[in-house]
Amino acid sequence: MADPSALGPRIATPGVAALSVAARADPALGRIGRRRLGFADPRAVRFVAGVGGMLVAGEIITLAMGAAAGVFAHALVLVGLVGLSMRPGTTQRLTLAVAVLPLIRILSLAVPAAIVPIVYWYLEIGLAGTEGIFLVMRRLNLSPSDVGLRRAPIAEVVTVGFIGALLGIPAYLIAGRLDLGHGGGLVGLAIASAVVIIFVGFFEELLFRGLIQSAGTALFSRGGVLLSVGATVLMYSASLNPRYIVFAALVATLFGLVTRRSGSIAGPIAGHAALALMQLVVLPIIVP
Amino acid sequence: MTSTVSRFVIDTLPQTPGQALAAAPAWILVLLLLTFLVARLLVGVADAPRAREAVRTLDVVAVPLFIALAFILSTRVLEILPLG
Numbered sequence: 001m002a003d004p005s006a007l008g009p010r011i012a013t014p015g016v017a018a019l020s021v022a023a024r025a026d027p028a029l030g031r032i033g034r035r036r037l038g039f040a041d042p043r044a045v046r047f048v049a050g051v052g053g054m055l056v057a058g059e060i061i062t063l064a065m066g067a068a069a070g071v072f073a074h075a076l077v078l079v080g081l082v083g084l085s086m087r088p089g090t091t092q093r094l095t096l097a098v099a100v101l102p103l104i105r106i107l108s109l110a111v112p113a114a115i116v117p118i119v120y121w122y123l124e125i126g127l128a129g130t131e132g133i134f135l136v137m138r139r140l141n142l143s144p145s146d147v148g149l150r151r152a153p154i155a156e157v158v159t160v161g162f163i164g165a166l167l168g169i170p171a172y173l174i175a176g177r178l179d180l181g182h183g184g185g186l187v188g189l190a191i192a193s194a195v196v197i198i199f200v201g202f203f204e205e206l207l208f209r210g211l212i213q214s215a216g217t218a219l220f221s222r223g224g225v226l227l228s229v230g231a232t233v234l235m236y237s238a239s240l241n242p243r244y245i246v247f248a249a250l251v252a253t254l255f256g257l258v259t260r261r262s263g264s265i266a267g268p269i270a271g272h273a274a275l276a277l278m279q280l281v282v283l284p285i286i287v288p
Numbered sequence: 289m290t291s292t293v294s295r296f297v298i299d300t301l302p303q304t305p306g307q308a309l310a311a312a313p314a315w316i317l318v319l320l321l322l323t324f325l326v327a328r329l330l331v332g333v334a335d336a337p338r339a340r341e342a343v344r345t346l347d348v349v350a351v352p353l354f355i356a357l358a359f360i361l362s363t364r365v366l367e368i369l370p371l372g
Contacts, residue, residue: 067301067311067312067313068311068312068313068316071312071313071316071317072316075316075320078320078349079320079323082324082345082346082348082349085345086341086342086345088338096345096348099348099349100348103349103352103353106313106316106317106320106353107352107353107356109301109313110302110308110311110313110314110316110317110356110360111302111308111356111359111360112301112302112303112304112305112307112308112360112363124355124356124359125356127355128351128352128353128355128356128359129352131351131352131355132348132349132351132352135344135347135348135351135352136348138344138347139341139344139345139347139348
């Protein structure tokens with residue numbers, strides 16, 4: 001194995017700049033802000049387990065008792081997470097980032113689905129969710145580079161984008177047909193493509209890899225990838241398709257590792273956008 | 289996609305803005321929004337340390353909920369008005 005230090009300057013993981021003060025104060029944080037292996041705070045582990053349990057309970061209540069009970073359960077989880085994030089501390093960043101998940105679920109269950117083309121349903125939820133993410137960044141004083149919005153090698157972006165486009169084929173085969181670009185002509189196709197790129201590719205990577213993984217990395221080092229994969233699986237579990245959930249977990253792991261390696265979410269955004277574009281817009285036209 | 293909902297509950301989701309406004313999820317959404325807006329106002333006028341941070345924390349939920357409610361109401365207006 002080559003010495004990593006010989007490969008040039010190391011690129012910091014998202015969130016490192018925001019943690020630089022904490023890194024100096026906390027001996028468990030390494031030189032670049034990542035928590036050293038073996039230094040995971042047991043309280044933080046219990047905290048994450050508790051928050052995860054609450055989110056899973058919300059999903060189970062939605063499944064067992066319907067949309068109204070599900071919205072109520074997720075509303076309770078949301079209020080709890082916002083209440084917890086009022087207290088400054090090491091878990092505040094993660095708590096506020098994770099609060100976006102029940103928020104998205106509430107919007108998904110409350111917004112009407114049929115009066116407008118289905119693509120606008122994703123637009124409504126994505127617009128509100130993206131605003132939520134930007135407000136989390138404002139609250140935590142995170143700069144774009146803190147959440148991985150920074151330049152990445154063009155080769156990495158192109159490679160991950162190409163892999164994402166290829167992964168769109170199994171995604172289409174596993175999840176089945178969902179055509180977002182159908183029936184609107186060229187304008188409808190352009191709108192559907194823009195919605196998919198921005199509110200699936202960009203939005204989800206900013207949430208899972210940009211916010212949640214960077215917050216998890218600050219707490220658990222490599223566990224940050226695991227945390228972002230867990231959040232992805234939780235949100236995709238609503239599909240109730242085991243093969244699709246496993247597929248989403250594997251893709252999330254790939255994107256998480258790319259983000260951890262390069263410190264940028266540009267590649268995962270390209271990959272996710274290409275995957276969703278192939279799955280939801282291109283393949284439904286080519287393979288009706 | 290993150291906004292995917294289970295096929296078990298998809299039949300119970302509101303299909304039109306009228307149904308959305310009449311359904312329980314929208315009322316919970318409105319109640320939640322009002323709760324956060326009232327809390328935001330109270331915290332905003334309170335002479336408390338970290339009040340600004342608390343207001344910004346509440347905004348994380350209040351603004352997206354407001355956007356969603358505005359969208360439901362605007363589509364309801366489009367639904368009942370014979371436009372186009």
